[in-house]
Amino acid sequence: MVYDSDERRCRIVARRAGPLLVEGPVEVTLEDGTTVTSDRFRVALCTCRRSRTYPWCDTSHRKSERPVPPHDVTRSDS
Amino acid sequence: MDVPSREPTLPCARGRISAAIGGYLRNTGPLPDEQAVLRAAPLGDDLQLALYVCYELHYRGFADVDADREWDPDLLNVRAAVEQRFLEALRDGAPRHGRADEALEELLVEPVDGSGVSRFLQHEGELWQLREYAAQRSLYHLKEADPHAWVLPRLWGRAKAGMAAVEFDEFGGGRADRVHARLFAELMADLDLNTSYGHYLDAAGAEALAIVNMMSLFGLHRALRGALVGHFAAVEITSSPGSRRLAQAMRRTGAGPAAEHFYDEHVEADAVHEQVVRWEVVAGLLEEEPHLDGDVAFGVEATTYLEDRLAERLLGAWRTGESSLRIPV
Structure with missing residues (x-):
């Protein structure tokens, strides 16, 4: 069988600090056998497993930080 | 659901400048003078509404304003003066990271x-x-x-x-x-x-x-x-x-x-x-x-x-x- 493998190949962009970016539309089968779909031009798949909308990324992989206390002036740049 | 497609009418003025621009677009009065633009608070209601009205002519406009006014050169001149004030306020107010x-x-x-x-x-x-x-x-x-x-x-x-x-x-x-x-x-x-x-x-x-x-x-x-x-x-x-x-x-x-x-x-x-x-x-x-x-x-x-x-x-x-x-x- 002859086909254009470049055309058929699914393109994914991987970054360690973020989601897998897959060209859409996609259909994802989850471990319980259910399938979910997204028609978006690109789809961000969660890799940190913290997403509340798994398998889609909801930016839960981001670092979180306690706010700087008001008396701490070292962060104030004004 | 149908989203109504009718354009809004000009808003109520919030001061001298927005009032003058509204009047100018209704063909009932002159544009605001430059001194008024220079004196107004750049982030205040009057100047921001005036600028909003000027910009809206590029989007869907107003039911009571002729579409050709989008490129009215005198209005664009006043808008440029208002934009200058706005841009200065943004540059003054925004923190600077540089990168x-x-x-x-x-x-x-x-x-x-x-x-x-x-x-x-x-x-x-x-x-x-x-x-x-x-x-x-x-x-x-x-x-x-x-x-x-x-x-x-x-x-x-x-x-x-x-x-x-x-x-x-x-x-x-x-x-x-x-x-x-x-x-x-x-x-x-x-x-x-x-x-x-x-x-x-x-x-x-x-x-x-x-x-x-x-x-x-x-x-x-x-x-x-x-x-x-x-x-x-x-x-x-x-x-x-x-x-x-x-x-x-x-x-x-x-x-x-x-x-x-x-x-x-x-x-x-x-x-x-x-x-x-x-x-x-x-x-x-x-x-x-x-x-x-x-x-x-x-x-x-x-x-x-x-x-x-x-x-x-x-x-x-x-x-x-x-x-x-x-x-x-």
Whole structure:
């Protein structure tokens, strides 16, 4: 069988600090056998497993930080 | 649902300058003089409304203004003076990081106990506050992504392809029932608000107008394309977590399925848009035009500055049980 493998190949962009970016539309089968779909031009798949909308990324992989206390002036740049 | 297509009429004046511009567009009086523009508070109601009216001529205009006035040279002259004041206020007020990656990095950290508007609405927002929030934001969301479309002809290569892809998504990916502006109109209907384009212009405060004016300013000036891209990146980066909190607010108050859907859609969409905007639009633009780095940072910072001002207005009013709007909805 002859086909254009470049055309058929699914393109994914991987970054360690973020989601897998897959060209859409996609259909994802989850471990319980259910399938979910997204028609978006690109789809961000969660890799940190913290997403509340798994398998889609909801930016839960981001670092979180306690706010700087008001008396701490070292962060104030004004 | 049908979204009414009729254009709004000119808004009520908020001072000498907006009154003069309204009168000029109705053919009943002269333009404001330059001294008045130089004296007015750059982020105040009068100047921001005047600028909003000038810019609106490039979008859907006003039912009582001739479409040709969009390119009235005398009006454009006054608008340029107002824009100058606005731009100076943004440059004075926005914090300075200098570098685009530093400015963006700061937005990628979620504060654990943040105190913004979306957190307030998530935890203690009442239905009347959600309605006010939607009315204030409707000036933008009913033309969601329109101001950013101006930048497309000013970009090329990776930045253009990425920007066009995100805009395509904003405009429903080819399906009218998925256009984000329409999803917002459906949210407004759930909240029992009037879904007509521009309906809440008289009710919205200067702080809400300033945010839309910033988008138009950056979008309509090729010289500010870097700032537009920085602004857009800031919106897409902060939207996903904020939308999750607002979706929770809608669920908790029982606002309705369309109200929930608008923010649920933005959690997922903007997690994707963030990646595309950072790695294709911002990176693509700065690869082609590295001298725009400071402008991108400025766009990010100006966005934070104006969003903080709106948050102050909303929370300041709501914490004392008062309305944040100029007229009740």
